[in-house]
Amino acid sequence: MxxxxxxxxxxxxxxxxxxxxxxxxxxxxxxxxxxxxxxxxxxxxxxxxxxxxxxxxxxxxxxxxxxxxxxxxxxxxxxxxxxxxxxxxxxxxxxxxxxxxxxxxxQIDTRERGFSFMQDAELDMRMNPNEGESVQDLLHRISEKELADILYEYADERRSRRIAKLIVEKRKKKAITRTSELAELAIKAYGRRGKSHPATRTFQALRIAVNNxxxxxxxxxxxxxxxxxxxxxxxxxxxxxxxxxxxxxxxxxxxxxxxxxxxxxxxxxxxxxxxxxxxxxxxxxxxxxxxx
Known part of the structure; x- marks a missing residue:
């Protein structure tokens, strides 16, 4: 603990x-x-x-x-x-x-829970692991527009459309199941690291979504x-x-x-x-x- x-x-x-x-x-x-x-x-x-x-x-x-x-x-x-x-x-x-x-x-520090982009793990983020869909399930199910809307509305992510597009392109080839995979796509969307990690808002928005x-x-x-x-x-x-x-x-x-x-x-x-x-x-x- x-x-x-x-x-x-x-x-x-x-x-x-x-x-x-x-x-x-x-x-x-x-x-x-x-x-x-x-x-x-x-x-x-x-x-x-x-x-x-x-x-x-x-x-x-x-x-x-x-x-x-x-x-x-x-x-x-x-x-x-x-x-x-x-x-x-x-x-x-x-x-x-x-x-x-x-x-x-x-929850953040328990790697297996998949809340953090700082360590590689299964992409989950559910506060109750026995309830609802995980982030990887959500990413597999929703449309590019729905995803962009979640990123923008729940985290004010200014590159929401770019990140959503990259996620959809990636999942056509292979399901996104790891925190590191999602973080890499956010980094790619920004092209460089700024003051905060490029994946911060993406992870926040998706966590808010899956936990209602x-x-x-x-x-x-x-x-x-x-x-x-x-x-x-x-x-x-x-x-x-x-x-x-x-x-x-x-x-x-x-x-x-x-x-x-x-x-x-x-x-x-x-x-x-x-x-x-x-x-x-x-x-x-x-x-x-x-x-x-």
Whole structure:
């Protein structure tokens, strides 16, 4: 298990306004870094329900949380189904909900999961390897136009058409099954390496697509406030502009309806010290609202 550094940890604990004996949901449990700190703050009477799509990482989180005071339940599932999960756990409402969107360090660093262009592996990228189609399946199925649209809409890839064309030409000769093969096509489309790796946006867009990341977020919004007690807080950390925009617009809509109060008018971002220690936190943005 790679070393896990929870993003904006101190800011999350402050944002959730944790009181002794409080109840919380971590909808993206991961390695339980945030959850352990939440339980520590909530004390021996505190309780937490952790949800994750990744069964492998869930087992690690479960062991990690057993060392912590307070009660915890780890559920294999998708945060979009939070209301149903809470009902199954005989819980109606909680004091706070955290979502830390994006890919965990464990998933990125586990070569076999196929999330990273930095190491060769089977091209997969599913957060739940038991569900849905992999990236290689997606690349085999969709049209050149559909692929270009995904690259542009989900990652603002300015060379989306060129990359899509190269992928389609390649797959006519041989199926694209390796992360290195996909990365090489992105490099070819750019002709040279710039400040960031040419495959960065391509990998981001395809990961978002196969995991239905934006659809899951919008489904979650439909019932999320009903899962919170009055004065309960919802804290969401996002890592790319599409997610952050979706969160910002939803929070504003709720505030306009007088359903919640915006705790943050502008997103909270990591300070320079945190980014130096954990470079993967550099694009994180956290927004908070409180149910009225």
């Amino acid at each position: 790679s070393k896990h550094i929870p993003v904006l940890l101190n800011e999350v604990i402050e944002a959730l306004n944790i009181q002794p004996g409080g109840s919380f949901v971590d909808g993206t449990l991961g390695c339980a870094g945030h959850s352990k700190a939440i339980l520590e703050k909530a004390g021996p009477e505190g309780c937490l329900i952790g949800i994750d799509r990744d069964k492998e990482i869930l087992e690690f989180a479960k062991e990690s949380l057993q060392e912590q005071e307070g009660s915890s339940v780890c559920v294999w599932g998708n945060y979009k189904d939070m209301k149903k999960i809470l009902e199954n756990e005989k819980t109606n409402q909680v004091d706070g909900i955290l979502l830390d969107l994006g890919v965990s360090s464990f 990341e934006l659809e899951n977020l919008h489904t979650f919004f439909q019932n999320s406030l009903s899962c919170l007690k009055p004065k309960g807080r919802l804290c969401i950390i996002s890592y790319h502009s599409l997610e952050d925009r979706a969160v910002k617009l939803q929070f504003r809509e709720w505030a306009k309806e007088k359903s919640c109060e915006l705790i943050t008018k502008k997103p909270i971002v990591p300070n320079i010290s945190e980014v130096k220690v954990n470079n993967r936190s550099r694009s994180a943005k956290m927004r908070i609202c409180e149910k009225l």
